[in-house]
Amino acid sequence: MRVSLKNWSQKGSPWIWLNAGAVAISLIMVVGLLGLIAAKGLVHFWPHAVMEAEHIAADGTRSVVIGxxxxxxxxxxxxxxxAGVTVPDGVDFLSRDLLKIGNRDVSGFDFRWVLDRDLSNKRYPEKLMVMERYEWGNFYGYLHSVKERGQEVSLSKGQDLWLELQSRIERAEGIREKIDHIEKGEIGSINRGLERLRLKQRALELKGKATPKKLADIQAERTEYDIRYEGLQTELTELYGLINRDSLVATTMDESVVEIPLAKVVKAYRPNQMNLFEKVIFYVKQIGAFITEDPREANTEGGIFPAIFGTVMMVILMSILVTPLGVITAVYLREYARQGPLTRVIRIAVNNLAGVPSIVYGVFGLGFFIYFIGSGVDQAMFPEALPSPTFGTPGLLWASITLALLTLPVVIVATEEGLSRIPRSIREGSLALGATKAETLWRVVIPMASPAMMTGVILAIARAAGEVAPLMLVGVVKLAPSLPLDGNFPYLHLDQKFMHLGFHIYDVGFQSPNVEAARPLVYATSLLLVVVIALLNLSAVSIRNRLREKYKALEM
Structure with missing residues (x-):
C-alpha cells in the first residue's frame, strides 16, 4: 500500500489533481460572481408588480403606501x-421592506423602509400606473385624465383613456427625436462652423493677413450660418409648442393631484396588468434602451451607450498605438541589440514597469503628455484658440497614449517570447536563400511570431479596458455631451473628453446622491463591462488562432 502510494506521488498525480481542483474552484467562483452580478443587475429591468397597502404608523394613523x-x-x-420602535418582548427579529415609492417631486425621496407588520390589506391593482420620467425619477399613481392645451380631453364612447395616453406619449417622443436631431445635429454643426470661422479669423489676425476681402468672406459665411440658425430656431419654437401641448393628470398615494407634461414622460405602463409575454417584451426593450440610450438623472437613469462607445474607442486606439511600438522594441532587443549587461538592464526595467501602479502612469500622462506635449502642440498648431486649450487638456488621445504606455511592457515581453521560440534554422534557411536580415524578419520571423504578439495585445486589452485610476486624470469625465466620433470634420475628435464604463461604475456606485436607485445600475454596468472586455478579447483570440493555424506548418 505504501509502495503504491509512493509511486502514485512520484508520478505527479497529486499535483495534477490539485491543479485540476484549483482550476475547477476558480471557474466556479468566477461563474458564481458573474451570476451574482447578473442577478443583481438584470433584475432591475423587469417590470415588477407594484403594491398598494395600508400603513399603520406608530401613533396609530393610517395612510396608503404605493411602491x-x-x-x-x-x-x-x-x-x-x-431607534424608538416598539417591539413586543420575546421577538428577536422583525421583517422590513424597502419600497421604491418614487414621486420624488412630491415626497422628496424615492425609497422608504417599512416594517412588514405595519402593512395591511396588501393588493396589486391592475390600473396602478408606473411612469418613467426624464426628471424626478419614477412616478406611481393612478391616471385621472389627459389634457390638451390645458383642457381635459373628452373621449368618445368606447375610447380608452389609457390607449389615448399611450398614443400621445408616442407623439411626444416623435417630436422629441426631431428636436434632438435639430439641437444636437444641425445646430451643433452650425456652432462648430461658427467656431471654425472664429478661429480662422483669429489666425489671420495673428499672422497679419486679415485683409478686408478675407474678412468679408468670413462674414458672408457667418451670415449664412446665422440665417440657417434663425430658421432652425423658428422650427424649434414650433416643435416645443407641439411637444408641450399635452399633459396628464394623476393621483398619488396620498391622493394628491399632479399634472405632468407629456414632454417629461419617457414611458408609462401598468405592470400589474401585464401577462408574462408582455413582461418579457418590456424587459428586452428596457435592456436595449439601457445599452443604446444616453444617461440622465445624475447617471442613475437612462442608458450607458456613451460609456460603452468611449471604452471601445479608447481600447482600439490604445491597441493601434501599443502594438507597433511594442513589436519594434521587442524586435530590436531580441534581433539587433548586443546581448550584454545593458540589454539585461533594459529587460529588467521593462519587467519592472509592468508592476508600476497605474495611477503613476496617470500622473505621468497628465504632466508630460497634457501639460508639456499638449501645451506645446497648442502653441505650435492652434495659437488662434489660446488661451482655451485644444490638446493641452485631458482627452481621448492622451488617455489612449497613457494606457498604451501602461500596457507596453506586456506586449514587449510577449513578443520577445514569441521571437525566442522561432527556430534558428528557419532564420538561417532564409538567409541562405539570399534574403537580407530585414527581409527575413519581415517575411518569416515576425509572421511566425504574430500569435505571440496577439497574446500580448489580448493581455493589454484585458488590463486597459478595466483601468480607471489613470483615466480620471487624462480624459474621462462623468458625462460627455457628445461622442468623440461624429459626421463633422475631422470626424474622430481626439481632443474631446469621453465616458468610460469603469469610471461610470465608480461614479454611480460612490458619487451618486441616490444610492438605492444607483445600486442595481452598478451591477448592470459591471456585467456589461465584463461582456465588452470578453468580446474584445474574443476578437483578438480569433485573430490569434487564425494566425497560429496559418503558420503552424512553418513551425513544424
Whole structure:
C-alpha cells in the first residue's frame, strides 16, 4: 500500500489533481460572481408588480403606501428598540421592506423602509400606473385624465383613456427625436462652423493677413450660418409648442393631484396588468434602451451607450498605438541589440514597469503628455484658440497614449517570447536563400511570431479596458455631451473628453446622491463591462488562432 502510494506521488498525480481542483474552484467562483452580478443587475429591468397597502404608523394613523418591494431583510429587535420602535418582548427579529415609492417631486425621496407588520390589506391593482420620467425619477399613481392645451380631453364612447395616453406619449417622443436631431445635429454643426470661422479669423489676425476681402468672406459665411440658425430656431419654437401641448393628470398615494407634461414622460405602463409575454417584451426593450440610450438623472437613469462607445474607442486606439511600438522594441532587443549587461538592464526595467501602479502612469500622462506635449502642440498648431486649450487638456488621445504606455511592457515581453521560440534554422534557411536580415524578419520571423504578439495585445486589452485610476486624470469625465466620433470634420475628435464604463461604475456606485436607485445600475454596468472586455478579447483570440493555424506548418 505504501509502495503504491509512493509511486502514485512520484508520478505527479497529486499535483495534477490539485491543479485540476484549483482550476475547477476558480471557474466556479468566477461563474458564481458573474451570476451574482447578473442577478443583481438584470433584475432591475423587469417590470415588477407594484403594491398598494395600508400603513399603520406608530401613533396609530393610517395612510396608503404605493411602491415596488425592492428588498426584504430581517432586523434585530434590539436595533429597532434603539431607534424608538416598539417591539413586543420575546421577538428577536422583525421583517422590513424597502419600497421604491418614487414621486420624488412630491415626497422628496424615492425609497422608504417599512416594517412588514405595519402593512395591511396588501393588493396589486391592475390600473396602478408606473411612469418613467426624464426628471424626478419614477412616478406611481393612478391616471385621472389627459389634457390638451390645458383642457381635459373628452373621449368618445368606447375610447380608452389609457390607449389615448399611450398614443400621445408616442407623439411626444416623435417630436422629441426631431428636436434632438435639430439641437444636437444641425445646430451643433452650425456652432462648430461658427467656431471654425472664429478661429480662422483669429489666425489671420495673428499672422497679419486679415485683409478686408478675407474678412468679408468670413462674414458672408457667418451670415449664412446665422440665417440657417434663425430658421432652425423658428422650427424649434414650433416643435416645443407641439411637444408641450399635452399633459396628464394623476393621483398619488396620498391622493394628491399632479399634472405632468407629456414632454417629461419617457414611458408609462401598468405592470400589474401585464401577462408574462408582455413582461418579457418590456424587459428586452428596457435592456436595449439601457445599452443604446444616453444617461440622465445624475447617471442613475437612462442608458450607458456613451460609456460603452468611449471604452471601445479608447481600447482600439490604445491597441493601434501599443502594438507597433511594442513589436519594434521587442524586435530590436531580441534581433539587433548586443546581448550584454545593458540589454539585461533594459529587460529588467521593462519587467519592472509592468508592476508600476497605474495611477503613476496617470500622473505621468497628465504632466508630460497634457501639460508639456499638449501645451506645446497648442502653441505650435492652434495659437488662434489660446488661451482655451485644444490638446493641452485631458482627452481621448492622451488617455489612449497613457494606457498604451501602461500596457507596453506586456506586449514587449510577449513578443520577445514569441521571437525566442522561432527556430534558428528557419532564420538561417532564409538567409541562405539570399534574403537580407530585414527581409527575413519581415517575411518569416515576425509572421511566425504574430500569435505571440496577439497574446500580448489580448493581455493589454484585458488590463486597459478595466483601468480607471489613470483615466480620471487624462480624459474621462462623468458625462460627455457628445461622442468623440461624429459626421463633422475631422470626424474622430481626439481632443474631446469621453465616458468610460469603469469610471461610470465608480461614479454611480460612490458619487451618486441616490444610492438605492444607483445600486442595481452598478451591477448592470459591471456585467456589461465584463461582456465588452470578453468580446474584445474574443476578437483578438480569433485573430490569434487564425494566425497560429496559418503558420503552424512553418513551425513544424
Amino acid at each position: 415596488e418591494i425592492v428588498e426584504t431583510e430581517d432586523v434585530a429587535a434590539e436595533q429597532l428598540r434603539t
